[in-house]
């Protein structure tokens with residue numbers, strides 16, 4: 001029998017139990033830093049060292065954290081479903097948990113690119129980059145991250161995937177950031193839709209989801225029970 005297509009949209013809450021801060025919860029990253037100081041092209045133009053250091057710290061943190069049970073659960077589900085993960089997260093925890101089809105909407109910490117030639121992208125793992133580190137054409141390297149005010153090149157592929165979902169699951173995102181949040185409206189009317197989050201989340205366009213009001217780890221266990229008894 002052909003496997004059903006399951007598309008999962010994840011956000012910072014997915015990695016919270018691994019010890020990576022979310023952005024908008026109390027104690028979240030955007031309480032400690034101002035978005036406009038570290039996550040915009042203007043910030044990089046004005047104070048590139050501050051921006052590089054912010055992402056160097058976050059990249060280094062990847063060496064100190066592990067995938068949590070929620071990540072592992074999603075990777076196990078690949079056995080039962082044709083699975084695709086669309087993540088807003090820039091960490092590599094879905095990959096490290098063994099998930100295969102992962103689309104990073106907002107970029108990846110383990111990659112950098114030329115600040116002048118965007119097609120020149122390099123894997124650097126968890127190494128730091130400094131002012132003066134350049135691409136093969138001699139231009140400063142920057143994080144391979146989608147900053148505020150920049151376009152989201154992967155959104156078209158994400159829309160296409162979402163539009164084919166039999167099951168669409170949202171985990172750990174406040175759905176505050178567009179165009180990621182707009183993906184909810186592309187899930188087919190007949191698809192089963194679930195949202196896992198311990199806190200209330202306003203779903204755009206008044207769409208109806210089955211809400212599992214739990215953390216990613218606990219919520220994914222419950223999802224497994226619900227799905228595997230389809």
Ligand code: OAD
Nearest residue numbers: 011012013016022023024088106172173174177199215216
């Ligand atoms: P937010 O910080 O906006 O939302 C995190 C969500 O995770 C909230 O709804 C929390 O209730 C939920 N949460 C907290 N702990 C959880 C847990 N243990 N299990 C499950 N959920 C939990 O993060 P995002 O929605 O991912 O963009 O933010 C979207 C984008 O805004 C990010 O990709 C980032 C940020 O600015 C860029 O940096 C480009």
